[in-house]
Amino acid sequence: GSAKSDRTAGPAAKQATYKIFLIPKFIGIPVFTLNGKGGKEAGKKLGDTVTYNGPTEASAAKQVPFIDTAVRQGYNAIVISANDPNAVAPALKRAQDRGLKVVSYDADAAKDARTVYVSPPDTQSIGAGLVEWVGSQVGYKGQIAILSATTTAANQNAWIAVIKKTLKKPKYKGLKLAKIAYGNDNDTKSAQETQALLQAYPNLKGIIAPTSVGLPAAARVLQQAKKCGSIALTGLATPNSMRAYTKKGCGKKFGLWNEVDFGYLAVYVAHAVLDGKLTGKAGESLVAGRLGRRTIGKNSTMPMGPPLVFTPKNIDKYHF
Amino acid sequence: MRRVGLGVLVRWETVLVLLILAVGVWCRSLSPLFLTRVNLLDLATPYIFIGLMALGLTFVIIAGEIDISVASILAVSVVVLGQIYEAGANIWFAALVGLLVATGLGLVNGFLVAVVGLPSLAVTLGTLAAYRGLAFLIHSGEGVASFPTQFTNIGIGYVWGQQVPVALLVFLGAAVALGFLLHATRFGRYIYALGANREAARYSGIPVTRARIAVFGLSGLLAGIAGLVYVGFFGSSRADAADGSLLDVVTAVVLGGVDIFGGSGSMVGVVLSVLLVAELRNGMQLDNIGGDTQNIVIGVLLLAAILAGNAIRALQTSGLRTRIARASKKEVVRTAGQAEGTT
Amino acid sequence: MKLSPQTLAQAAFRLREAGIFIALTVAVLLFWARANNFMTIANWQDIATDVAIVAVLAVGQTMVVLTRNIDLSVGSIVGLTAYISSDTLAHHHGLPLGVVVLLAVTIGIGLGLVNGLLVTVGRIPAIIATIGTLAIFRGLLFEITNGQNVLAFQLPERFLNLAARKPVGLPFLAWIAIAIAIAGAAVLRWAPWGRDFYAVGSNPDAARYAGIPVGRRVLTAFVLSGALAGLGGFMFAARFASVDAVAGTNLEFDAVTAVVIGGVNVFGGSGTVLGAALGAVLVATIQDGFTLLKLSEFWKMFFNGTAIVVAVTIDALVTQRLQEALRRRRRAEMVAAREQGAAT
């Protein structure tokens, strides 16, 4: 058995074409579907076979079997958005032992379990950006809250850390972080949590929802509560999901990297890693097709680059 | 014996074996990789923690109760284990405490059901939420990740030329032990009696309350052991451990031929059904069939199997009746004979 | 006059609902005291909206549980019908909402029928049958959505505003729930086939002997549950506008919780819609109160679970007391009767 995967991952790996397995946190929601789309697009460009599959719930335990079978099927690389950085690590290490390359994207896996992490536009700029976007809308003062995904989502927590750090800066000292609510990447929950925020903090000025499920939900609740005027909303979501609200002034400024590009880049990175062009060292770089040159930063993390910023004016230029 | 021969044909376990073979053939056609030694030996490993919970739940269901809180119990014990280890205690000590906590939580269920006299579905519906909440309250962060290898081997270790997963052995070991407990011991007999007719069991001097508490304690303990394997295999001790695995656990038990209303079922059946589900998922994954489609297939398999089972049971009983028939005819003759004798 | 078993029974019966009522009052007073802006119209409107969908599901669940069955597939049915409703609207903006409701309910009926047939004709225990269909229906939803979702901007305004409307100060969805609850209660009280639910759940064999078409009644219960889940799906779509493949996940737990807290006997035969509805309200209120008290998610989870256990404990104790009282009362009556018999 092991011999088999060695063969495919060993000498075979030197051939130009690879088999790459793209595992999202869970399948079924558009964001990940778009990642898959981008990944496949990149695959076509590079002549690689890209498979997109995963569990139906955001559960690490249910991601692992996909990792293991990918190994057995002789895939050359795994691209994954981890539900639990640690819980998938042993499986990913098994894969690496069998000669596979691992690239994490969106939500990182334990460092020693992947070669490169393709991060959403780097934590720093997103975190800072989110604060700026909300701050600029409320005149840099007032009570704000965060609507996050799950308490344990690595990327969310990273952003929250930066947001807290940024808020300490003199420019933002007017902004007070009242509460961090969790919507569990679940539309229902997110909406209810937003409602809860409105109740608990009558004079809330702004909400930061750095989740593609949470932001539109929040926007909708604000609209239904007729609070779009009084509460500034920002966060991360696809322009399609926000268009209606943004145009009505709910979430006048928010951002996102292009989810299609995200998957696209992740697969390009995986290919480069397989070619041995990327080893995770800071400063290494590659030309990622239509995205141009991208470079690895520290912690062998490659940021998506600055997010696109959507406003009522420019939003109609984007369709994803 | 002729009767056994006839019996075996209509045994549920036999059906499961046939299903496993049939599914095997199908999976083989899905992917050539399915029938490799590595794959066959390893395909169950990711599902062992589910299997272990199922073994415990089997006792509860045969005893005529239900415990839907097992996954939450697992989570609590996992978090406790993680926290204690992080606090610098010896890993095995931490593991022991985890097991004790799990058993304790199980006993709490048992107390509420057997002593306070509440319906187990309601009780464990409550503790399902309460325990999960508890797990998060104990620790809601990333939890410990780096556990010593000699411990994680429970989950990811291999023995015998690095071929056979330890977890699989743990599962089979537990199954054998529990199978013995259920089928060969007095306690096991009590469980069946309880599930079939609790009042009659009580009248017969069976320690009903103690037995019912014990059953839930056992279920908790198994959830705890499942927790060890979980930590070993996934190397994570987070409060959301095993979230969403409840349906898989119940499915395993029921597909194993355990009567959801209690009183009947066998350990072998449950083990087989655990393997069957693992095999099926593995095969479909090797063919990159989507997770959603996999769920549909499992769901359909469950229902189809039960439907088939009902048909078989009908066959079985009619078979039994024919036997009664022959026998009681004989009896009639015999008693008649005696009658002649007495008069 | 002396307390007759009937008055005793009714007393205890009131006790059941009373128990929940007291719990509710206590909770309300507590939150009122501790959390400002709990006792605000806006807040109660939110609670009402939150509870509406669960309440509708709870009514259907009550019917099923009364017949000594359970329907765990409602969450998936809600998801399916929610998506189909909004997807249909997304493609036919002009479609009257009535038609969409009809569509959702019809699909619900179909799925409920599947459950019912599996249980009655297929002789599969309800808990298993509906665990199976829970997975299957959800799987189908994934297939249909194919990773896409319907977004607010694709939907007609009148639909998006449906949930926001508040006739007479009460959210529209809450009105639907109230109507359903009343209808459900009426059925269980006045409709002969509704009464049969109690008989079937109380003693299936006896029901069969009594000539009650047990199979048909159970089927009816599941169909009703499915239909209401369908309606719930429409309400879900109206409330959350954008629907994807995970919509309505775990709603079955909320419904069952409401029913259990509402004092419906999980072994069938006894319980009321009123109780179930109150149960739903209680849960929603506690949730809401905790939010206002800024308690963490995890405390909510913890207390929610504990609340269930406490509720059933109280219920159990009440019924035990009642039975004991009844038996002794009965014996006293027998004695009295015999004394008279002896005297003559």
Next chain:
Amino acid sequence: MSLVELRGISKAYGGVHAVQDVSFAIAAASTHALVGENGAGKSTLVKILTGVVSPDEGAVIVDGEPRSIGGPSAARRLGIVAMYQDPTVFEDLTVAENVFAGRSPRTRLGAVDWKAMRREASRLLEELGADFAPDAPVRGLGVADRQLIEIAKALSSSARLLIMDEPTAALSLQEVDTLFAVVRRLHERRVSVLFISHRLEEVSRIADTVTILRDGRHVETRPAAELKHGEMIRLMVGRSLDALFPKEEAEIGEPVLRAEGLTRRGVFSNISFEVRRGEIVGLAGFVGSGRTEVARCIFGIDRLDAGRLEIDGRPFTPRSPRAALRRGLAYLPEDRLRQGLIQPMSIERNVTMAVLPELAPGGIVRPRRERRLARSFMERLRIKASSPRQIVRSLSGGNQQKVVLSKWLATEPRILILDEPTHGIDVGTKADVHRTISHLAAQGLAILLISSELPEILGMADRVLVIREGRLVGELSREEATQEAIVQAAAGVAS
């Protein structure tokens, strides 16, 4: 013309012929008794007449035309209504709802007409001399009351043939009288009754015609007047029985069980008695007098509020059935199905249920010993079954009762409490059971015999205790004990 006629009815379960080629006619406005040993096929015929099962062969003729009876409701439409062997009530519903289950009166709008339902129900209960309200929940009513509800149910549905499958099994003399009165009133309404009972004296009292079954075959149908008991028994059993109550002489030894001032509030109070080695003490009284509760308390199922117990002079506190068993007590409960048997289990497992601690040293069950034990009892009590492995559910009532008895004898008790031991058992078997009982006494067991069947008490007991409303109201020696004496004591009528 006869109301209902059976022509060549056969029914087999799998291969066993429950009934085979049975033919007889039931005349209008008459009581037709159906007698036979356990497993003779009586209940099966009932099920056929009510459409619960359909016959393999033969026809049911109603008013001269053959009918296929699809189910209970179809039967009801033909005017055929049955009270089943075990009362089938809805514990959660009120009495009125039970009476009208499945066919509640409707208002014009088709809604349940509660008023009418209550009115009708109370009228019927009145007629039956029941003393509980139509709104009373059935939970909390006793066996006898439940039996009355069954009757009311039957009456309410304009029956033309009312089938009573062992209706008197759980009834006391008094209640039997009420029932028979009702039956006679029914005749005035041109209603016929198919009456099934193992109590032959009742059969002779009420029946116009008697049909006898044996092993599923029709043996005889004759006017009751022409049938003497001995004759009936001979036809049923296929042989003439030796004395019905064979009493072996056992020398009475020292007291084994002594009870003093046993009290359970609201149930019974200040019950004192003793049972000696080799003695059979009868416990008589009406249903509901509290006999079972006394037994349940002694056996540790219910709590005693006051009083003390001694076994062999050593104090004994009945904490649990387990504790009682350890002290050599055994209790054969009155409700075979609910308290006696584990139906889906095999005979052997039922028989060994109470002796597992002995059978399973170190907690590990020894199947071989188990089977041996079961076999020995199957022979001793002539249990009619294919093997110790047979599932108890498929046995007829009488054989099931024998299995329960075996379970308790297996514990080799020193004190044996029998609660309605021959409840629903046929004469043949009854004789066996009685023989066994007195044999056990002869071997030195102390036996407390609860029975609503006075002949049984009179036949078996050395002493008779009479309980009324939970109080001990009389103690009669074997000589003093007569039907009259006991009834007077039980009813509290001064003689």
